[in-house]
Amino acid sequence: MGVAVQPIQRSETPTPMSPPPRRIRSRALFEPELVRQALRQSFVMLRPDVQWANPVMFVVEIGAVLTLLFIFQAAIGASASQVSISYFIGLDFWLWLTVLFANFATALAEARGKAQAESLRKTRSETPAYRLTTRDSLEEVRSTDLKPGHRVVVTAGQIIPSDGDIVEGIASVD
Helix, strand or coil, X not given: CCEEEEECCHHHCCCCCCCCCXXXXXXXXXXXXXXXXXXXXXXXXXXXXXXXXXXXXXXXXXXXXXXXXXXXXXXXXXXXXXCCHHHHHHHHHHHHHHHHHHHHHHHHHHHHHHHHHHHHHHHHHHCEEEEECCCCCEEEEEHHHCCCCCEEEECCCCCCCCXXXXXXXXXXXX
């Protein structure tokens, strides 16, 4: 969208308009809602058809299943191994923990990505823009109502409502 952005000086800031929107708070890395979703998803991702997409974890999961089968075989006394069953139980524990942790990390990254995308969609629809009219007055509109060629005024601390070019003044964007 080719919306022109025009910053104004502080003394020209319109008073009847609403204050600039507050910045959206970034989510914590281990936010409880995201962690719960990721934990659930990490067990769902144990399905072989899902693991197939990650060959390394797929092989680790196959090793965990085979080790588990060997533990069952040793428990009923049909194993001829000289290694104790406790070794295989510990090995299997670590293999399953590795697969579950990899699934958890993947699911958490996906959940955070979805949450950030939703946050950006919400920001896009709720961001007010101060459009410069033909009479050089400001009109408050939603950012979704902006069209190419519209000029908007952005003051320090405001969220930039859309893509565009600075046509007057200077700006530093974070």
